[in-house]
Amino acid sequence: MDHTIGVLALQGDVREHLAVLRRLGEDAIAVRRPRELAAVDGLIIPGGESTTMIKLARIFELFEPLKARVRAGLPTFGTCAGMILLADRIEDGAAGQETLGGLDITVRRNAFGRQVDSFEGDLTVQGLDGPVHAIFIRAPWVEAVGEGVEVLARVPAGPAAGRIVAVRQGSLMATSFHPEVGGDARVHELFVDLVRRARAELRTDEETKRD
Numbered sequence: 001m002d003h004t005i006g007v008l009a010l011q012g013d014v015r016e017h018l019a020v021l022r023r024l025g026e027d028a029i030a031v032r033r034p035r036e037l038a039a040v041d042g043l044i045i046p047g048g049e050s051t052t053m054i055k056l057a058r059i060f061e062l063f064e065p066l067k068a069r070v071r072a073g074l075p076t077f078g079t080c081a082g083m084i085l086l087a088d089r090i091e092d093g094a095a096g097q098e099t100l101g102g103l104d105i106t107v108r109r110n111a112f113g114r115q116v117d118s119f120e121g122d123l124t125v126q127g128l129d130g131p132v133h134a135i136f137i138r139a140p141w142v143e144a145v146g147e148g149v150e151v152l153a154r155v156p157a158g159p160a161a162g163r164i165v166a167v168r169q170g171s172l173m174a175t176s177f178h179p180e181v182g183g184d185a186r187v188h189e190l191f192v193d194l195v196r197r198a199r200a201e202l203r204t205d206e207e208t209k210r211d
């Protein structure tokens with residue numbers, strides 16, 4: 001294996017993501033410190049509570065290093081709260097809520113409303129054959145996307161029909177739902193592909209420099 005994937009382990013669904021990655025045969029580690037972050041070739045930011053995660057990132061001195069690595073092109077996959085952390089803009093955030101940014105999207109926090117704190121549904125995800133059973137827990141949706149952002153999935157029906165719930169932009173990816181719950185590893189596989197492609201590009205760059 002020529003790459004390692006980290007799961008940001010400050011709070012939230014850390015174990016579940018590590019388990020899916022390991023089931024896919026990936027070398028996966030929990031990231032809690034700057035030196036662990038420096039050792040990974042891809043990173044998952046899990047679901048949990050975005051304001052708590054940002055606070056803990058500051059306490060663990062990970063906020064700036066995370067921001068820097070995401071900007072430098074580290075393949076990163078944010079799920080639910082992780083999507084909020086990667087968004088350049090938030091609607092209905094806590095007062096003064098910061099994000100790492102990087103994804104040119106506006107997310108609406110807790111968008112699905114209080115009555116539907118959590119719900120499940122089948123989604124079509126670009127690049128995957130057959131529907132993905134998506135689980136949403138106090139989830140954000142993507143209110144608006146910039147030009148370079150590819151929409152991977154929308155809510156198919158119901159009051160939130162048409163809302164964007166999965167996106168990709170270069171080496172960044174985000175879902176409003178929790179792909180680590182429910183036993184379907186295909187969304188993680190999409191991310192592993194991003195990590196592999198980024199590694200291959202790095203290698204080509206290094207070889208070109210050597211020639």
Ligand code: GLN
Pocket residue numbers: 046047048049050051079080081082084109110137138139140
């Ligand atoms: N509502 C949470 C937040 O704002 C996200 C919920 C989740 O990650 N399941 O951070």
